[in-house]
Amino acid sequence: MPVIDFALLPDDARVWVFGASAPVDDIDGPKLLAAVDAFLLQWKAHGHPLTCARDWRDERFLAIGVDQQTEGASGCSIDGLFRTLHGLESAIGANMVGGGRVYFRDPLGLVHAVARAEFEAMARRGEVDGATVVFDTTLTTAGAYRASFEGPARAGWHEELLPERT
Numbered sequence: 315m316p317v318i319d320f321a322l323l324p325d326d327a328r329v330w331v332f333g334a335s336a337p338v339d340d341i342d343g344p345k346l347l348a349a350v351d352a353f354l355l356q357w358k359a360h361g362h363p364l365t366c367a368r369d370w371r372d373e374r375f376l377a378i379g380v381d382q383q384t385e386g387a388s389g390c391s392i393d394g395l396f397r398t399l400h401g402l403e404s405a406i407g408a409n410m411v412g413g414g415r416v417y418f419r420d421p422l423g424l425v426h427a428v429a430r431a432e433f434e435a436m437a438r439r440g441e442v443d444g445a446t447v448v449f450d451t452t453l454t455t456a457g458a459y460r461a462s463f464e465g466p467a468r469a470g471w472h473e474e475l476l477p478e479r480t
Contacts, residue, residue: 316384317354320367323379325457327367328387330378332399333417333451334408335427337373342406350376353398359388369459372425374417375449376410377463379456416472417449418442425449430475437476444468444476 323329338346350368357364365381378395380387387395399410416433419425428436436442448467453459467473 316363316365317351318365318367318381320369320377320379320456323367323381323456324383325455325460326383327379327381327456329380329454329456329459330392330395331451331453331459331463332376332378332410333415333427333449334374334376334406334410335415336408337425338406338408339373342408343370343373346376346402346406349398349402350378353395354378357387357391357395359385359391364391374425374427375451375463377459379459413451415451416475417451418467419447433472434475442467442476444473448472 347370354366357366362385364387365384367379369377396411403409414430415427416430417425417427444467446467447464449464450470453463
């Protein structure tokens with residue numbers, strides 16, 4: 315099974331970005347990554363190995379990429395990835411699968427996860443704004459992940475959560 319360095323994925327590689335609901339510490343992080351690596355080593359679609367990679371950052375974000383030029387992930391193979399991550403959640407003390415969370419950096423550089431409604435409330439209170447650094451877990455290609463995963467709220471879909479300007 316060809317597991318490669320994430321940097322070697324072509325820009326059009328399919329990517330899934332998972333954000334942990336809480337930081338994954340130095341004890342649970344290696345457990346998570348060992349289980350993910352074991353899964354990736356045997357990951358197949360319709361019996362064919364997938365050329366894939368993973369990236370881990372900020373004790374929160376796991377990006378899994380598949381080079382679709384060699385073989386694309388199938389629905390069943392993607393389900394297997396989600397089942398694997400879901401099965402690890404209790405062991406690492408954080409939810410990885412499921413959406414509805416907004417991830418942002420506070421002024422000290424720490425990453426936080428809040429419900430979408432809470433981020434909107436924070437914006438109304440002036441606690442976050444267009445310059446707040448946010449993370450876009452909706453990106454679907456390696457090129458987009460590399461170029462715009464982290465950036466100001468005003469530069470992506472997060473802008474719709476900010477109060478209208480007057």
